Amino acid sequence: EPEVTQTPSHQVTQMGQEVILRCVPISNHLYFYWYRQILGQKVEFLVSFYNNEISEKSEIFDDQFSVERPDGSNFTLKIRSTKLEDSAMYFCASREDGPTYEQYFGPGTRLTVT
């Protein structure tokens, strides 16, 4: 069964450093998402991406964040200058086109900022 994959599974970085989180969505999916989950809190939407551009973003997704689809398979989230409060699980999700198709999540990347 096709699945969303994410690398790395765990990333440790120092405050102020840049990190890139990588995702390979399911191959026939056209909508891509990043969500995050701070330990003990709810899953929160960051950004959605469709047709090579951001379709929606939350207030969390400020100028330090960016997304890119550098080729036909990868979808990346870059955090330019990490802060302690960026420590969280970051989940990538994807879905087919059309409102009745649902999102499938990857296993997540645990980001620890020290």
Add this chain to the structure above:
Amino acid sequence: QKEVEQDPGPLSVPEGAIVSLNCTYSNSAFQYFMWYRQYSRKGPELLMYTYSSGNKEDGRFTAQVDKSSKYISLFIRDSQPSDSATYLCAMRTGNTPLVFGKGTRLSVIA
């Protein structure tokens, strides 16, 4: 008022029990309702997906939506220790992102 409210539990039941998990929501524009299961430090796994009021059954799982009351439920029959996880309700309007509840932590004791 929070958009999606879900009792975080924890909920502990004996093996074989029927489990009832619930969420309420305030946004009447929500049309699509999902239940995800999440094991510790893993990604949410889609369990059930409905977009109309009423019941939808899949094996031991039944999802129920009552749009008039803005209330959704997930029932698990014959619960197993492997069902121990956090259950997240999520919902959205058309092409909008998912809005999640906080999740209910369930333990099924053998």
